[in-house]
Amino acid sequence: MSNQHLLGDPPxxxxxxxxxxxxxxxxxxxxxxxxxxxxxxxRLRTEAALEFASEKEDWIRKHLARQPAQVQVGIDTLLPVDGTQRRVVAATGRRVELGPDTIAVPPAALHRSLERYLRELARDRLAEASDFYAARLGRSYARITLRDTRSRWGSCTSDGGLMYSWRLILAPPDVLRYVAAHEVAHLAEMNHSPAFWNHVHRLFGNYEPARNWLRSHGGELHRFRFDGPERSGE
Structure with missing residues (x-):
């Protein structure tokens, strides 16, 4: 792979x-x-690829304009946790606390504390779902790894390692469980054949609504940023 730029405003x-x-x-x-x-x-020249992209510039910019705007998470941000919109509020203690419609976070280390909490919550939910579907399938997995992946929501290695995006905790619970069922099904079929999808259906049931939700709304889960400046605490 190589990186180039299509000139314009912005490049x-x-x-x-x-x-x-x-x-x-x-x-x-x-x-x-x-x-x-x-x-x-x-064997094609790089210049030919750049010319092709230049010809498609209007199409590219239209697609980019539809991308959801980035949100720097902070106090008063509405954040979907388990698919439910919760407002980020300042915690009075030192722990992150999840309420019915709020998530209270210590302001002194807001971004670090909140992302760590969400990752731990995602691990708990995904481990529970993976255990359930693996038992139903009659297979075992080797480990669970969480990452902030951009190209996929999950994967399964040939030695039984399951990888998930921790941002699935921001999706509705059925969507998270569908991804777990999808990756666990790969323990039996390392492909996307009809046999694989039969396993997914047997494990999860009708997966099309959850699959379609990810296609339509999955990109929105990546608009939340947790890398802002931290306040110095007491």
Whole structure:
């Protein structure tokens, strides 16, 4: 891969990806983070790919304009936790506390404390769901890893390792459980064949609503940022 830019106001970063299987140039704008990827045949000149992207500039900018606006999380931010909108408020103690419609966070280390809490909550929910579906499938997994992935919500390695995006804790519970069922099903089928989807259906039931929710709204979970400046505490 190589990085280039499409000139304009503002400039658009481009990721050029060469593929031995590509027969023509293709263009993709990620619904998760707005990354623009141009895939081209291995022997094609870089200039040809840049010309192609330039011709599609209006199309690219229209897609980028639809990307959800970034939200720097802070006091009074509305944050979906378990799919329920909760307002971030200042905690009176030193612990993060989840309420029916609020999430109280110590202001002195708001971003660090809140992200750590959400990751721990995601691990608990995903471990519980993975255990449930693995038992139903009659297979065991090796480990669970959480990351802040942009290209996928989960994955399963050949040795049984499950990886999930911790941002699934911001989605409705059924969506989180669907992703867990999806990845656990890969313990039996390391593909997306009809047999694989039969496993997902047997484990989870009708998965289409949750799958469609991720396609339509998954990108919104990546608009929340937890990297703001921290206040000095007492």
């Amino acid at each position: 658009i970063p481009l990721t050029l990806r060469r593929s031995a299987r590509a027969r023509r140039i293709s263009l993709r704008v990620s619904a998760l983070d707005g990354r623009v990827t141009v895939t081209l045949p291995e």
